[in-house]
Amino acid sequence: MPLGDEMVTAIYVEHADMLRRFALRAMHDAGRAEDLVQEVVFRAWRRSPEPDDMRSYLLASARNLVIDQYRAAARRPQESHDAAIPEVPANAGDPEAEVNRLLDQILVEEALTRLQPDHRNVVQALYFAGLSVQQAADSLGVPAGTVKSRAYYAVRSLRTILDEMGVQQ
Amino acid sequence: MITEPQGLHELLGAFVLGGLDPEEHHAFTLHLRSCIDCQREAAQLSGLPALLSLVPTDLTDPASTATSDAQVIPPTPISLTDRIRREQRRRRVWIGALIAAVAAGFLVLGFTIRPAVTGTSAVAGPTLPTQPAGQGINVTAVPDDPAAPVQAALQLVPKQWGTQLDLQASYLPAGGMMTLWIIGTDGTSQQVASWNATGTGRCALSAASAVRTNAIASVELRTDAGKRLATARLTG
Numbered sequence: 001m002p003l004g005d006e007m008v009t010a011i012y013v014e015h016a017d018m019l020r021r022f023a024l025r026a027m028h029d030a031g032r033a034e035d036l037v038q039e040v041v042f043r044a045w046r047r048s049p050e051p052d053d054m055r056s057y058l059l060a061s062a063r064n065l066v067i068d069q070y071r072a073a074a075r076r077p078q079e080s081h082d083a084a085i086p087e088v089p090a091n092a093g094d095p096e097a098e099v100n101r102l103l104d105q106i107l108v109e110e111a112l113t114r115l116q117p118d119h120r121n122v123v124q125a126l127y128f129a130g131l132s133v134q135q136a137a138d139s140l141g142v143p144a145g146t147v148k149s150r151a152y153y154a155v156r157s158l159r160t161i162l163d164e165m166g167v168q169q
Numbered sequence: 170m171i172t173e174p175q176g177l178h179e180l181l182g183a184f185v186l187g188g189l190d191p192e193e194h195h196a197f198t199l200h201l202r203s204c205i206d207c208q209r210e211a212a213q214l215s216g217l218p219a220l221l222s223l224v225p226t227d228l229t230d231p232a233s234t235a236t237s238d239a240q241v242i243p244p245t246p247i248s249l250t251d252r253i254r255r256e257q258r259r260r261r262v263w264i265g266a267l268i269a270a271v272a273a274g275f276l277v278l279g280f281t282i283r284p285a286v287t288g289t290s291a292v293a294g295p296t297l298p299t300q301p302a303g304q305g306i307n308v309t310a311v312p313d314d315p316a317a318p319v320q321a322a323l324q325l326v327p328k329q330w331g332t333q334l335d336l337q338a339s340y341l342p343a344g345g346m347m348t349l350w351i352i353g354t355d356g357t358s359q360q361v362a363s364w365n366a367t368g369t370g371r372c373a374l375s376a377a378s379a380v381r382t383n384a385i386a387s388v389e390l391r392t393d394a395g396k397r398l399a400t401a402r403l404t405g
Contacts, residue, residue: 012245042252105223105224105225108220123186125188126183127186130188132189133183133189148182149176151179151182151188152181155186155214
């Protein structure tokens, strides 16, 4: 198999799902989302970058493509019913801000998956479920002190992961 | 329950994520006022709640956001591999054309372009054999038999290894075999090509000879019996 195919397959296997999640939220259309994913992977193959974090690179590339399409759509206001134009996002006043929000959303979700399970469970319990330390301890079956110390290491780890992915505060 | 003093630092985690009871929250807030390290760290982590708030709560199940290890590897879409093939083909054609252009002397890399017919050997650039690769010399062969008006055009291209001869001819004999000969400036002759007659009376071919272009006096088209069909003389 030529080198190009191997690289594309590797990128696709590892990153297509996440790219597709972002694309679906940005494009609201499965067909256009798939087109976007393929365009991103194709461009990455053509440029052969070696970034520290391929996933962040691909997402940044996807973000730029989405913004290009939003801007193109904004220039054709009368054709908003045309199926070929991506649906202008709810925050139509600032499409770029909306795309950045979607991107950060995907990146934070990605960062959470990179946490160790113990850390992720504590974040889930304390932040997303809104449990108290004691309730989290009961839920996770560990002492309260363990919940506190895991929470401490979880937030430090999460911050490090986000920094590595290039997510600003 | 108030945590032991040495554990106060660790409260930063639950402080950021939420979940401290009122007593601990108060204790940690007091601690923050006097602990530079915790202040610095709290500042670094202060953006986390806002970032975490971006995540829709129904998607915080790791199983739905992460690709599980047991997932079947999705095949790369045909359309994507097709696109890549097309691009690879396009690149090969472009690079192939580039290589051919260099080989044919149309792109001269680092050499001085001089017509080899002047016979000069002065070359600017890296040390090389006596002649630089350069532009070809075009000559027209004159028929030797007025009754057989062969038309033959030759391009002699100087190469590092010698001379490439590109022949295009028409009104050749309809049958038999033909040959191409180089007559050197020293009088010696050597055959550089042979080919069979085609039904159209045309031929287009390339021949190679180690003889330097400026050592070629003339080029002859002959039949395989040795009869001269046309001669091209180089100037000089």
